[in-house]
Amino acid sequence: MPPALPPDSLALALWYAAPIVAQVMAGQSLADGTLEQVPGDIRPSVQDIVYGTLRRHGEGDALLAPLLQNPPYPIIRALLFCALHRLATWTDAPHTVVNQAVEAAGQLAEGRYKGLVNGVLRNYLRQQESLKEALADHPAARLWHPAWWLEKLQASYPKQWESIVSADNTPPPMSLRVNLRKCRQADYLARLEAGGIAAQARGEAGIRLQRPVPVSQLPGFADGLASVQDLGAQRAAELLDPAPGSRVLDACAAPGGKTAHLLERADLELTALDIDPDRCRQIESNLARLGLAARV
Known part of the structure; x- marks a missing residue:
């Protein structure tokens, strides 16, 4: 049950994002559909926080290490990661971010860590320049890539590896597909x-x-x-370009974006498969919203 937080607040977005980040850190795949369970109105905000936090995980780890004497409850550690990411992107509103993170902490782990979250984030704001300077000795943290991956990039692309890393770290834009039907x-x-x-x-x-x-x-x-x-x-359906009446199998289809795109382009005998029943229901829901039909 969502807590009594304003529906468009950063605190609510952080409340949803922290458990997802904690689950990924514990080994769960982000593709397991957890994000799809977030209500639609706030999902883009939560997804932005989750993706951004995971991209900067190495940096967050290095920044938090000197600020925490003992590892906190995993979900609170994930909340701190999320808050650090938001502090890096909302540079004009640091105290708002801290306040909202504390509000979120009040609704997580029975509210026992509000003081910890407040203290750690305020200490970070006081020490952020020196903490960031220390990242120069941690390439994985500074460049947001695991050390083993950086080594492979440098070996394979000695002249281009830095531009590849920079491109990797550029947040993707939000893109839409118009239902041409x-x-x-x-x-x-x-x-x-x-x-x-x-x-x-x-x-x-x-x-x-x-x-x-x-x-x-x-x-x-x-x-x-x-x-x-x-x-x-979107290129997948364009490249496949099945003729009307074709029989098409979309395996690993959830949440159904390519399935829907194919059906928007032509009348097809399409079967969509996924191993997860819950994710199959997402396919059906998306098809229903678009006015399309397939065997799921």
């Missing part, structure tokens, strides 16, 4: 512009947003006019 790409761009959402057309049905927004702000999302899907993933 219901709306033209140009018309959907016009609806975004009318709603004050800056975007550009990409490919036959893709749109790249200038900045991420909650799906609740996307025009016609609930009516199936568009889906959130990476532009690279």
